[in-house]
Amino acid sequence: HSVAVLGAPFSKGQKRRGVENGPKAIRDAGLIERLSHLDYPVHDFGDLSFQHLEKDEPYMHVPFPRTVGRANKLLSGAVSNAVEAGHTTIMLGGDHSLAIGSVEGHAKQCPDLCLIWVDAHADINTPFTSPSGNLHGQSVAFMIKELQNKMPELPGFSWVKPFLSAKDLVYIGLRDVDPGEYDILKDLGVQYFTMRDIDRLGIQRVMEVTFDHLLSRKQRPIHLSFDIDAMDPSLAPATGTPVNGGLTYREGIWITEEIHNTGLLSVMDLVEVNPDLGASREAVESTASMAVDVIASALGQTREGGPITQESQT
Numbered sequence: 001h002s003v004a005v006l007g008a009p010f011s012k013g014q015k016r017r018g019v020e021n022g023p024k025a026i027r028d029a030g031l032i033e034r035l036s037h038l039d040y041p042v043h044d045f046g047d048l049s050f051q052h053l054e055k056d057e058p059y060m061h062v063p064f065p066r067t068v069g070r071a072n073k074l075l076s077g078a079v080s081n082a083v084e085a086g087h088t089t090i091m092l093g094g095d096h097s098l099a100i101g102s103v104e105g106h107a108k109q110c111p112d113l114c115l116i117w118v119d120a121h122a123d124i125n126t127p128f129t130s131p132s133g134n135l136h137g138q139s140v141a142f143m144i145k146e147l148q149n150k151m152p153e154l155p156g157f158s159w160v161k162p163f164l165s166a167k168d169l170v171y172i173g174l175r176d177v178d179p180g181e182y183d184i185l186k187d188l189g190v191q192y193f194t195m196r197d198i199d200r201l202g203i204q205r206v207m208e209v210t211f212d213h214l215l216s217r218k219q220r221p222i223h224l225s226f227d228i229d230a231m232d233p234s235l236a237p238a239t240g241t242p243v244n245g246g247l248t249y250r251e252g253i254w255i256t257e258e259i260h261n262t263g264l265l266s267v268m269d270l271v272e273v274n275p276d277l278g279a280s281r282e283a284v285e286s287t288a289s290m291a292v293d294v295i296a297s298a299l300g301q302t303r304e305g306g307p308i309t310q311e312s313q314t
């Protein structure tokens with residue numbers, strides 16, 4: 001068992017500058033060193049380099065469709081290769097449009113995967129329902145089979161065929177859902193837990209129901225797509241679309257600990273850390289360090305420590 005880290009410095013799924021510096025901020029916060037204390041070898045594959053397209057006219061009100069489509073195609077190949085090589089793969093964004101390529105590439109190797117989307121937002125707008133046009137708010141819509149006839153043919157995306165059923169997806173942390181997204185979630189009967197649901201049930205019960213929903217019929221690989229804006233903005237302020245009333249530190253870590261404990265985590269995205277948007281150096285560092293903490297915990301760092309091993313003596 002080994003871990004692959006893959007940086008995706010990309011920002012064209014939204015209009016704010018700086019989220020392309022997310023991978024560097026997360027590495028600077030000590031990610032690789034932290035992972036080196038866990039049980040498996042870590043391979044840092046560095047950052048992908050994405051092409052800049054000269055001409056990329058908006059489609060309807062969706063900006064940079066070809067650029068986003070091409071970047072995701074490259075990322076899809078990289079994630080697919082890393083999973084094929086047997087690595088548990090960590091994709092560092094970048095904006096959340098990158099989940100299109102990450103989950104698609106994962107699904108190429110693991111067609112029976114399930115998706116846990118931890119986010120303040122549902123990111124399931126179509127170009128017709130999206131208020132902003134931004135593709136980072138539409139990633140899930142590209143994946144879902146039941147939405148196929150609601151999606152236009154976007155330039156840059158002909159390579160993506162929907163591959164996931166609505167029942168194979170669970171959301172955790174929602175608190176800013178657009179009206180078109182609400183209709184889609186209800187129409188498709190998607191399982192989701194808003195912050196209100198977490199307040200009512202407690203995060204422990206939320207994770208139990210999540211795993212019942214996704215894993216009770218069979219064990220299968222988990223794709224965890226973790227948007228740092230799921231966390232409360234007091235913990236992760238340096239992000240493009242912060243929403244008050246988010247996950248506490250302990251709720252965030254509980255989610256990743258429980259996912260680790262399934263033994264089924266296969267790919268994790270950590271997206272939307274934007275170091276250019278922190279009000280201070282401390283704000284940036286706390287956001288990046290939150291990202292490192294949820295990644296390490298998803299990969300098995302525990303709060304109860306662990307026994308003496310060869311690695312713990314180095």
Ligand code: ARG
Nearest residue numbers: 096121125132134136137241
């Ligand atoms: N729902 C809004 C939109 O469609 C915000 C999406 C924010 N997405 C994100 N990955 N931070 O534009």
Ligand code: MN
Nearest residue numbers: 036037311314
């Ligand atoms: Mn060490």
Ligand code: MN
Nearest residue numbers: 120121227229
């Ligand atoms: Mn979000």
Ligand code: MN
Nearest residue numbers: 096119123227
């Ligand atoms: Mn998101």
